[in-house]
Amino acid sequence: MAKSKPPVFIGLDLGGTDLKYGLVNSDGKILISKKIRAKISEGQKVLVEQLRAATRELLSIAAEKKWRALRIGIGSPGAVNFETGKVVGNSPNIPGWEGVNLKNSLRISGIPTFADNDANCVALAELIFGAAKNSKSALCVTIGTGIGGGLVLDGKVYRGSSYSAGEIGHTALVFEGKPCACGNRGCLEKYASVSALMENASKQGFDSVRALTDAAKGGDTAAAALIAEQAAYLGAGLASAVNLVNPEKMILGGGFVDVYPPFLKLVEEEIRKRVFPAALLKLQVVKAKLGNEAGLVGAAFLGSK
Known part of the structure; x- marks a missing residue:
């Protein structure tokens, strides 16, 4: 009897700067992973063709290794209609992206294809394999260039009535x-993102995230104060979300959480200072488990849950 081909899933994670894409197995392990500069400045058609080329490349690799590609999934900035795969709300990071149908663009060889917002993909990955596993409700927040949010309700990713749920970074804070x-x-991400932090830090002579965090770890009070201010803004914004949703878990991810571990505690302290007491009874503030690969893994598992 011929040996069956191992199943794999294709995931593409489109960001405001880079495109990550890869092959993922049934356990959520990334077997093949690549990263290239996304051709955002070259326009919609060029960017779509880049996505198609990446998909074809992965299909070719799967065929060479005698793996069976079962699904194709892409996470993209902006509001994405999960049913149709169409980008229905523009992203500030990809001008002119609204209107493209990602599902149709990437449908190749009859393989089921799915598209969603990138933050929803992160939430899905954490729900299946990470910090939100077995949770009925969670808010997954990624802090980076901006601030993205994915919401889990009743054990499923909640996308909202028009596919724009979770846009915590664009809630008005000031x-x-x-x-x-x-x-x-006055959006939250203008005060609490890594971009906002570094805009302030550069004025005090810190030219990189690493320089800032190393200084803070070494006892530099100015560096520590800058990070504490960012954490306070973020905690204040997230406290409103906790009051509104009352989740079991607040999950924080992004590279900054990894390079400066005290940041998580600072944010949690601010949340707990500001949240209605009843909303704190079951709340856990935890670090994301899947790191920077969550978007790719979640994209690969779109349509699975």
Whole structure:
């Protein structure tokens, strides 16, 4: 009897700077992973073709290794209609992206294809394999260039009535505050993202995240104060989300959480200071388990849960 081909799943994680793509097995382990610069500045058609080329490359690798590709999934910035695969809300990070149908663009060889918001993919990966596993409710927040959020309710990723649930980074934190690329003012990510932190840090001579965090770890009070201020803003914004949703878990991810471990505790302290007491009874504030690969893994498992 011929040996059956091991199943694999294709995942693409499109960000505002890079495109990560790879092959993932049934246990959520990444077998093949690649990262290239996303051709965002070259326009919608060029970027779509780049996504198609990456998909074809992965299909070719799977065929060479005698693996059976069962699904194709992509996570993208912006609001994405999960049923149709169409980008229905633009992302400040990818101008002109609204209207592209990712599901149709990547449908190759009859393989089931799915598309979703990138933060929802992170939430899905954490739900299946990570910190949200066995949780009925969780808010997964990724802190990076911006702030992305994916919401788990009743053990499933909740996308909202028009596929824009979880946009925690664009909740208004400061009335008439700093202008945001989304068109609003005072958005949380203008105060609590890594970009916002480094905008302030650069004015005090810190030219990189590593330089800032190393200084803070070494006892530099100015560096520590900058990070504490960012944590306070983030905690204040997330406290409102906790009051609204009352989740079991608040899951924080992103490279900054990894390079500066005290950050998680600082944010949790701010959340607990500001949240309605009843909402704290079951709340756990925890670190994301899957790190920077969560988006790719979640994309590969779109359609599974």
